Amino acid sequence: MAKTELKSSKRMIVYTMSYIKRFKTKNYASVRREAQFLNIAASHGLAPEVYDTDYKTYIEMEDLEDMNIGDLYANEIENIPPNIIAGMYSIVWFLYYVCDIEYLDLWPRNFVERGNRVFILDFGDAKNKQKRCDKYLAKILKSGTITHWNPEFL
Ligand SMILES: Nc1ncnc2c1ncn2[C@@H]1O[C@H](COP(=O)(O)OP(=O)(O)OP(=O)(O)O)[C@@H](O)[C@H]1O
Numbered sequence: 001m002a003k004t005e006l007k008s009s010k011r012m013i014v015y016t017m018s019y020i021k022r023f024k025t026k027n028y029a030s031v032r033r034e035a036q037f038l039n040i041a042a043s044h045g046l047a048p049e050v051y052d053t054d055y056k057t058y059i060e061m062e063d064l065e066d067m068n069i070g071d072l073y074a075n076e077i078e079n080i081p082p083n084i085i086a087g088m089y090s091i092v093w094f095l096y097y098v099c100d101i102e103y104l105d106l107w108p109r110n111f112v113e114r115g116n117r118v119f120i121l122d123f124g125d126a127k128n129k130q131k132r133c134d135k136y137l138a139k140i141l142k143s144g145t146i147t148h149w150n151p152e153f154l
């Protein structure tokens with residue numbers, strides 16, 4: 001649970017549920033990168049907010065509380081509503097063209113629908129924009145929709 005103290009004349013403490021992702025890897029640089037990417041995406045309202053991290057073993061973030069798209073609908077693209085696919089596509093588009101992030105682990109379990117919005121999770125395999133865009137991502141961006149999941153991560 002994350003505690004936020006608001007500065008005001010009347011002191012108020014707001015408790016927000018948090019989700020803690022834990023890591024066993026010794027590759028601390030990858031945990032740091034994941035937290036940094038999450039922060040960037042969250043600053044645009046695309047991902048859960050990061051509350052706390054030691055950049056090594058855990059990232060504590062906003063709990064989106066809803067099921068991931070894979071559990072909610074299906075893992076097969078054709079069984080996922082078109083507006084959800086469009087939401088996923090626009091997040092990946094925005095991350096690439098506006099945030100300079102190549103999001104590669106594109107599959108439904110890394111997305112959550114909350115209210116009428118789609119959020120992205122799991123930047124464990126995301127990269128800074130490379131000189132030459134990843135082939136799979138380039139194909140998806142060019143096609144204007146998500147035609148298939150990244151086979152490298154299935
Ligand atoms: N902030 C969050 N709020 C709610 N649920 C979350 C949150 N982060 C992760 N989850 C849930 O945990 C699942 C796994 O999270 P994530 O993809 O970040 O970890 P992972 O290590 O890649 O696990 P997996 O191998 O299952 O993909 C997500 O599919 C989602 O259901």
Ligand SMILES: [Mg+2]
Pocket residue numbers: 109110122
């Ligand atoms: Mg994942």
